[in-house]
Amino acid sequence: MNEKKSFIEKISDFANVIAGPLAKLGEIPAVAAIQNGMVGALPVIIVGSLFLVVYVLGSPSVGNSGSALLPFLEPFADKFAWMNSITLSFLALYCSVSISESYAEKLDVDTKSAGLLGLASFIIFTIGGLDEAGGIAVTAFSASGLFVCILTSLISVKIYALFIKKGFTIKMPDSVPPNIGNSFASLVPYAVCFSICWVIRTLLGFDMVSWLMGVLSPLISGADNIFVAISAKFVGMLLWSVGLHGENMWTTLFTPFGTIWLEENAAALASGTSIYNLPHVLAAFGNTGLDRLMVWPAAAWPVIFLMMRSKVQYHRTLGIACLPPAIFTIVEPVVFGLPLALNPYLLIPFILSGTVSFGVGYVLLSTPFFGKFFAAPPWATPPFVLGPLGTGDIKTAFLPIVAFVIGLVIYLPFWKNYEKSCLEQEQENEALESVGKR
Template structure:
């Protein structure tokens, strides 16, 4: 996110971005190159940082020493980035960007698993009890570390197997074809389906696409830095999983119309929920509506909830695929209100129109279902009144 801020500053101060030949903010021009350096040291070092974070959390889940796992993951990843064609043994820093993310994930998981194999079977160098624990732990890690590093070195240096290039070549058709209208709608549909049965769709499913989304953001950012217009960037679903088009459209269509309908409702319980959930809803924190109204397991609202978000994501994709709207090149916090998310992530103020369109789509879909839902509640309340009246009539007769 910090790197994205510097990228936005670079865009504002660089005369190379756009066709005017002049920076949007003149006084930032002398600093434009320096802003791009900060972007390179943050966004373009994503895999390097993940090489520390992923094994840390994976080791934590396995109840292992997290510092040991982090150091192991970082060193193993660095070994796999050695330039096999460079006699000096230089490191390919290009692999530190999102292009090395899949290798980082694989090496982190396998490295921690091998370390755990050694520790579970006590295949370590044991020191005397009188040796300080820190020294003993260092010697205890020698065998697993030596094994993992040797395997990585043999694969990368002796076999000259460039896993980064190989994986990117294998996955390129999948990654390229995944940035499509049908993928946008499919991902949205599954996420909303999970939410509608009470499960956290973003954490359970959408998060699986984070590596793809980060790679697309990185590619868009690189293209922008090379002078490509923000309207012609290659990836439309950039940021998928964290930010981007899905965040821009889904909740404005699937939740915001319900907030509006509840606030203007004549029913006190709806107005109470609507006003309570309004502030979180603006920041796309939707749990108060999904579980408070509820939408989850609600046969009247589940269908429009899924339809509105899915259709709006498809419409949003078609709109952003045109040259009228800019594409995402910066990572913006997921809780950013959609009307700010688009302009901040794309540098294009016009993207604020997409949430408005999504809201209108959601409203059209929700209205007939909302009417039926209200009628069902009225019928239930009437039935309860009749049952209460009948009970009151029976009690005096019994007396």
Template structure:
């Protein structure tokens, strides 16, 4: 099961990224995905292994950087051919689906020839090259200071009204998936989740940061709103409470709001940052399990840890993060409520 899921992530990603990148350029989705995965395969398939089967090691996290590059390159080739109207033209009587297939032949051929020339004629292994170049950066990125800095910048963007997860946090998904894949392979070999090497496995999509950030930065505000005597705050707390459990935080960030709110920006940013640092220290200890399963981002935080690590003790991180958030907001919340009362007068 691990081999056909996490160990095939780059193969899936090469099709998915090319599909959506093509859609953003107003290209046919199926053609974009096909040219993306075809180019990726030519770049990564190095021949047969010792047993006579196809070598597929690059289908795992090892090939993620190549999947990104080949998706961008191949779809751009398709875009260039479309922009300059280069392709096989079919009569109007031909069904549209068949016409699209023929029009994509030349860009697919061009992209594959370039990939074949680099991989086979020049004998250049792009997978090994990129992993060798990026490995020092990837390895040095996994520490408590990186985790806290990533969260700090992400929350700072949210506080300015920008989608921090989409703009910044998502950039670290390739790193987090590589660490997650490596953890999963060790678990498949019988290693305990408490002995896994990567604390930030799943960074950018799931994992530790998903457990700590919104638990500290949003959940306390929902509690404060629910117990507030202010009608607006109480109604908003009821409305935003259930979405917040599933890490849908926009109703709080833009409805309260937190964005551009001088009273709440400071505790919002620092509660998530501090809780992430504390969570990192706890999860890096030898008695706490690490993530080896990719859990959907909307999973409630108190389920995320046990499901992703197999260790129920990770719920402690959620509880501690919530307490940290409460302590950070306590000095600021009364001041904000008074500001609302003054506006209403």
């Protein structure tokens, strides 16, 4: 038992080496603002991408059959696809508001003024004039402009907060209502931010979005690979194994990338690419997508299955209680209840099952046999529904079953030992008549 304990301590120490800096990172107001802001823009992504699901059902060019699944939708297919262009493909525009407001909340300044400032700064910084057709180019509003929108939002709100806090503003007499006073207080920082953005974009003609995409594009595209997937998931599972929220603490940092991949998939789909040939496997990584399809069906579901068949009374009772939330991939009851977290018997299969299953899922989804994610269903959607809804491919409903089998095979040898030890303890407890300990 002592040996087991020191092993747990080792894992725990190792996880803390990673968790410590991550927790610190999450405490930085700018980082928290980006995270909260991206989460704030999520409804736009989710609802917008649902229109794309309807597009897929009514589009003959998508899929292999050559005819639309719901032919009566065919005349409207393009109209549904258009919604993608003004929701998901305007993502950076929406984020410039939500990230600015989140940052203002962290810096404790007026969120409405900051949200508008962030939006205006982003537009001024990215649009330098009309194009030849007399319109404005909206490329910068798409996920390509995401990093720039993060930058303009943070910097403009920071400038705003500095001016407000140093009192370098136009002040109104106390008799002026606060709302009016606020809009005047904003004038100086607004003028400063606008001027900076205008000088860089319009006067000097520097288009940061194109420049950054030129520099980062290969990096961003290249990051969608199986090594990134496996190592990212390993760290996420390691954090969960000591009872820390792996997704919220770690995986969420991939959200900007996952969103760019999702947008690229959606744009490719809307321009006629088949769901089977979309460019990105890890689309929507950081919040939903393949992660939710493969990980908990492998790392949590087999345990609940084994618990319900266990000889230990306590396992059976808890297993039944854990099942309904787990269907929606809410796993805290089993992670903390059994527990899986800090459990010397089950720690290895726990980390292994989620990581291996995610890797297998990556390989499977990268083949042309499966559709890729172009829509972002909410993460708590049951995996059997999440796959078909997000990829438009009904076959993806089988992937959680594959994950379950992988998980079960990995857990089985470890579970037998664990069950035995629990059974011995249960009998010991009964013998000592020390019931009520649980």
